[in-house]
Amino acid sequence: MHFLHKTMVKIRGRVTAARSAAGSTAPDFSLPDIKGELYHLRTATAQQPQFLVFIPNAFTPVCDAEVTELLQLAPSLEAQLVIITCDSKHTLRSWLQTQQDIPANVVVVSDFWPHGKISRRYGAFNAQTGSSLRKTLLVDQRGRISAVFSAIPGQQRDTASYENTLAALRHAEAGEPFARA
DSSP: OOOOSEEEEEETTEEESOOSSTTSBOOOOEEEBTTSOEEEHHHHHHHSOEEEEEOSOTTOHHHHHHHHHHHHHGGGOSSEEEEEESSOHHHHHHHHTTSSOOOTTEEEEEOTTTTTHHHHHTTOEETTTTEEOSEEEEEOTTSBEEEEEEOOTTSOOOTHHHHHHHHHHHHHHTTOOOOOO
């Protein structure tokens, strides 16, 4: 069972306990992925919505479990999952070798140097531990942050939050009301 500490969602002005950057333009960035290629947020958002998934640390039990669940969920999402940590791309490559397959709509990027620069820009950096906070942002195809949700340290985010926020975005884009089940 997952315990979500705080869910913050804002979809086009409709708020359900939001306090973060929902509704604002997502800061653009480029980061190296585990293959050494650059991931560019602006280029990727033009193709499909992006979940920016900040993960504290590779090789830790909660992060391992959460990423395993996200990799299983990814094929059913009509969005790309961008897993971001402050670990080096070499560490991330070793970490992901334990996973069976990485779906085509998942990219894992390193915010290693300058250390945590992108995590800081998104309010997802813990200066005391030098790692990312457990925070997720949904960036729509216009480059706007449509949803923000997080979990307290030591607990996974609820994977249903990904499906729910994406469904709410689709309903908002279509001008339809959205009622969470």
